[in-house]
Amino acid sequence: MTDLKGVYPYLVTPIDEQGEIKTEVLGRLCDDLINKGVHGLTPLGSTGEFAYLDQQQRLKVVTTTIEAANKRVPVIAGVASTSTNQAVKEARTYENLGADGILAVLEAYFPVDDEGIASYFEAIADAVTIPVVLYTNPQFQRSDLSLAVIERLSKHPNIGYIKDASSNTGRLLSIINRCGENIKIFAASAHIPASVMMIGGVGWMAGPACLIPKESVELYNLCQQNNWPAAMELQKKLWRINEVFAQFNLAACVKSGLELQGYDVGAPIKPTARLNDGQIKQIDVVLKDIQS
Numbered sequence: 107m108t109d110l111k112g113v114y115p116y117l118v119t120p121i122d123e124q125g126e127i128k129t130e131v132l133g134r135l136c137d138d139l140i141n142k143g144v145h146g147l148t149p150l151g152s153t154g155e156f157a158y159l160d161q162q163q164r165l166k167v168v169t170t171t172i173e174a175a176n177k178r179v180p181v182i183a184g185v186a187s188t189s190t191n192q193a194v195k196e197a198r199t200y201e202n203l204g205a206d207g208i209l210a211v212l213e214a215y216f217p218v219d220d221e222g223i224a225s226y227f228e229a230i231a232d233a234v235t236i237p238v239v240l241y242t243n244p245q246f247q248r249s250d251l252s253l254a255v256i257e258r259l260s261k262h263p264n265i266g267y268i269k270d271a272s273s274n275t276g277r278l279l280s281i282i283n284r285c286g287e288n289i290k291i292f293a294a295s296a297h298i299p300a301s302v303m304m305i306g307g308v309g310w311m312a313g314p315a316c317l318i319p320k321e322s323v324e325l326y327n328l329c330q331q332n333n334w335p336a337a338m339e340l341q342k343k344l345w346r347i348n349e350v351f352a353q354f355n356l357a358a359c360v361k362s363g364l365e366l367q368g369y370d371v372g373a374p375i376k377p378t379a380r381l382n383d384g385q386i387k388q389i390d391v392v393l394k395d396i397q398s
Contacts, residue, residue, distance in 0.1 A: 108206050108207060113322045118153055131371055133173070135364070145180075146182060150183060150184030151209060154167065154184065193210070208230060212227070223252075224258050231259075231264040238267075239311075241269045243294070243296075253280055256289070271294035275302070278307070282306055309326060316363075318397070347393070362381045
């Protein structure tokens with residue numbers, strides 16, 4: 107089974123006003139990110155605006171990413187649904203296309219109890235032979251994964267990772283203490299990646315890595331070398347981009363940043379609005395400072 111670790115940018119979904127996926131733009135972005143050293147790619151994460159895409163659009167995003175990666179790095183495809191059956195269908199489809207792992211997200215309209223939450227993720231893991239990464243983001247999910255559910259799921263042979271976007275680093279320690287070696291932690295942009303690496307994390311999955319891939323990989327390498335003074339100096343510099351992004355919509359921020367870098371990714375999907383000129387200027391200033 108693929109060993110997942112390192113920097114996995116959450117890819118944006120380049121899309122035009124008619125809803126057509128800009129496959130050439132996405133393919134170029136994937137290729138450039140790989141050439142800059144990222145360890146994997148994650149289509150259909152939060153930054154990919156999965157909640158606003160239909161099934162055919164999602165399929166095209168995953169297919170394009172897998173083809174662009176061409177087995178150079180793992181592709182961890184996002185699967186999200188309010189329906190267990192639909193999530194299982196998506197996971198199987200993406201594995202058959204050549205995905206190397208599944209990022210599993212539970213969407214919910216009505217509240218779901220712990221048994222229902224656990225059975226949703228277990229059904230996805232039962233349906234595939236590739237690794238499953240649990241994704242929890244209490245800020246946006248109606249039904250979060252409790253520590254008890256995470257501990258139960260960590261015992262499934264196909265569930266070996268969790269990306270936690272709670273921003274609660276103590277929660278990560280609780281997961282590590284409960285689950286031990288059964289589950290490995292990926293940080294989100296809501297966390298300070300170097301801090302997560304210090305307590306045993308294996309990397310991070312986050313949208314901002316699309317904009318600063320080389321710097322993100324450098325930070326990961328410093329952490330792997332246990333060069334914590336240098337890692338924290340770089341982390342403090344990179345954290346400025348998180349501070350700006352925390353003020354606005356994440357997908358809109360990453361898309362604006364990529365437009366500044368020459369990628370015609372298009373606007374965020376409506377009803378999400380484009381950033382205004384002043385907001386884009388803030389992103390431009392921070393990116394130029396980081397990359398100077």
